[in-house]
Amino acid sequence: MKKVGDGTRILNFLIDTAFIFLVAFAGFKTWNWYVMYWGYTPHNFGWFFAGALFVYYLLFEALFTRTPGKWFTYTKVVNDAGKRPSLIAVLVRTLARLTIVDLFFMPFIGKPLHDYISKTMVVEV
Helix, strand or coil, X not given: CCECCHHHHHHHHHHHHHHHHHHHHXXXXXXXXXXXXXXXXXXXXXXXXXXXXXXXXXXXXHHHCCCHHHHHCCEEEEECCCCCCCHHHHHHHHHHHCCXXXXXXXXXXXXXXXXXHHCEEEEEC
């Protein structure tokens, strides 16, 4: 079980963020159609992005232990014992991703906040 480096994690992030953006943008545009024609309350794009991010990571990591970005780089999420993470760990991991300070922990603790507090890591398959 070999932990992945920062370059692989960045590639995972970029691929997953592109998918999340597309889903959030589609939801935002659909909602805006309802705003225009049915009088729904308008919302900021950030709410759609945060919601898409939460659902995306929670579903993919809970069901498959990997996201499309991790499939592309042949990596997966495991707990500290090297086994499948629990649903609670995946939920904590996903909620921690919503904080804006998540990635700033890498220089201080050697991994992002979402890995640290959920006691998980990303490893090669």
